[in-house]
Amino acid sequence: MLPVVVIAGRPNVGKSTLFNRLAGRRIALVADTPGVTRDRKQAEAKLRGRDVTLIDTAGLEEAAPETLAGRMRAGSASAVEQADLVLFVIDARAGVTPADAHFAQWLRRQGKPVLLVANKAEGRVANSAILDSYALGLGDPVGVSAEHGEGVADLMAEIADRLPPEEEAAEADDEEADRPLKMAIVGRPNAGKSTLLNRLLGEERMITGPEPGLTRDAVSVTLTDAQGRAVEIVDTAGLRRRARVEEALEKMSVGSAIHALKMAEVVVLTLDAVQGIQDQDLQIARLVEREGRACVVALNKWDAVADRNATRKAIMERLEDSLAQMKGIPVVTLSALTGAGVDRLLPAVRAAHEVWNTRVPTGELNRWFEHALEAHQPPLVNGRRLKLRYVTQAKARPPTFVVFGTRAEQTPEDYTRYLVNGLRGTFKLPGTPIRLQLRGTKNPFAEN
Template sequence: MNTSENLPVVVIAGRPNVGKSTLFNRLVGRRQALVSDMPGVTRDRKEGEAMLRGRRVRLIDTAGLEEAAPDTLFGRMRASSESAVAQADLVLFCIDARAGITPADAHFAAWLRRQDRPVLLLANKAEGQAGTDAALEAYSLGLGTPLALSAEHGEGIADLMGEIADRLPDAPRAQAPHSEDRPEGPLRLAIVGRPNAGKSTLLNRLLGEERMITGPEPGLTRDAISVVLDDPGGPIQIVDTAGMRKRARVEQSLERMSVSASIEALKMAEVVVLTLDATLGVHEQDLQIARLIEREGRACVLALNKWDAVEDRAKTRQAIADRIETSLAQMRGIPVVTFSAMTGAGVKHLLPAVRRAHEVWNARVTTGELNRWFEGALERHQPPLVDGRRLKLRYMTQAKSRPPTFIIFGTRAEMLPDSYKRYLVNGLRETFHLPGTPIRIQLRGTKNPYAENTER
């Protein structure tokens, strides 16, 4: 796994609640990481690109450094942060100037000195003269001159950007590629589902590294975490999201922010992998998420995780297929992939299914083919009577793809019943091989030019 460009890596590190995520958002120039007064909100590494004094960098926000046993949640969070530090070209070590130097600050400053990585010491929350005076205490950490700033209020950020740019290795000289040589952007993929369905374990398996914090505790992922996978078929930008529970059960403000980030990631994706725990079958919340994917017009792949733990696989698969068929008729033919993210069995089939779903989502049908099929569909099943008169549908065209969207023209076409639209959608899906993808039909009525004169 890496990004599409070899950018210098800047890692923000420090104990919990010193303002690392606020600083990350300030440097990337948008609210990308979740921020809360509750300590320990950040659990997984959050990445983003920032332009700092003319230098583009890959900025990484990490979980708070804490002393903990390796097999605990906080131990796994620390291991993830240490992994980020190991690849850093520059580490921004944050302390809370208002709190002063804590034993944890001193402990991790000593650890950083042994890592052989350039470190810039930041005394955050140093608003005003009192904060600047308090920042001087940070000299005792042995990491050089502390830079006083306030990420929340933007004080000292311009100086920080200059310091970062000065301390980074020289940028490699490279000619910009010609426009025809520029690669297309990566395929945008979001992994969504209920808590504890195995989304983060799946992402780790796809990347081949322990990028996300995983464990038996439900709801470990709190923010939408984006990484780029260099796949042989082309780069894929994958976003792992927080588990989405029923709205009535979402009570805390932090979880509401997590769910909002998940929904936003879904809306920005091209293909969505809806991950289910196969041992539990399809729940109503899974169907609600699937309906949201359809409403947003995204391609979808149904991922049945923990397949190795399913006893009667044939019965389970049939039960899931029946539930999908009856509850998600608008996504008929949705591709289904079975695997175990924990062991890796079957995971290799997921990305090919994603790419096929992406191709269907981008499909276009020529106007000639479309209208030959349309004429046959009208002959097989005539449009219904509306107010005693039959609707006259004249021709059809595809307005766009992503998802496939068709326009039907005809006299009073806008009055076409939903049942007939479903008949046409099913025909389109079967004839032009559009399984699983949302299909949109828009109606354009033609006005009778003599209608007004007749009414007079």
């Protein structure tokens, strides 16, 4: 029997869109009209190496049992009874509604593990709703956009982590160890991405040549590293400036490359060391940071660089100045053509992946927080000092922290940077994106 993952929530929050996205194919009908799904839909899917049975349910509504809505709710309740994990979906654009709060309370009474999913979480407007959803008492929310695929890779990982262990613990351990690390090779055209993949594989898997743009589709291959662990590598089309992307085929290639980047755990940004770091390289790096992926910079064609010390210094300074959000990003110098230095790449990828997965114990985190507040107290905002009370880690992949306190949401950007830099330095989180969310707490004695 496969573990059962049930998708539940009120009507029109995007349950069927999420079901299709997790299943990897269009099974459930999707429309803007509430109540399109009436019967439960079921499909098998593989989420981060775990085979599961997905069940899409009708929207949860309060209704008399004999009505259509009542029968639909009964069917949803029956699905929840057999669930190993319930994905409770809310609409981040609409915020937490009374119906969401009601059904969250109902779900807690069912005694089933629940993972809170804030769908339609594209854009900044959704961030406040994601933070507000902590009030539902269902733990840390996972923000996704099922329609655009944003955050779905993180959701799959969270689902896999929360599923019950398989019958044989040894088999489960073996499966986790065997699950390949997902890595994408990205960069501008002609940076040597396909040559690098061929060198890693030890065979001419990809067509290479001096002409830029030979790779059109994102191509996935799996290799075993020196430690016997699997790595799934995706070679992608070169990413040019948007204004220069003209033909329909190239647009699809770029779209495929960006999708591969979003689905990866670690991104290897390949630079042409002879040309040095370009603005487009930095744009790609910012996209990696925005998507919350771990990143390793591969300085390719290192064998052709005349003044290596000056080149390395110039590139490192540009990275430090332009990518403050990924301070300490690991850099590997190599030549995909000759193979020099390529053996250092996968160990650097593994190290970046480990940092990206870091979880900091709550006690250590709050001891650091107390020292940080004493060393540099929170600033005054509108004549009143901010009172930041405690911090917790919401999730890893990338490390995400939530600071709670009175008017914490008004914390200035420079103080937020101070806290992020402190987290990065104290807990050894070089090069990985760090998310810091600030959530205000209500004063019960304040006048309404």
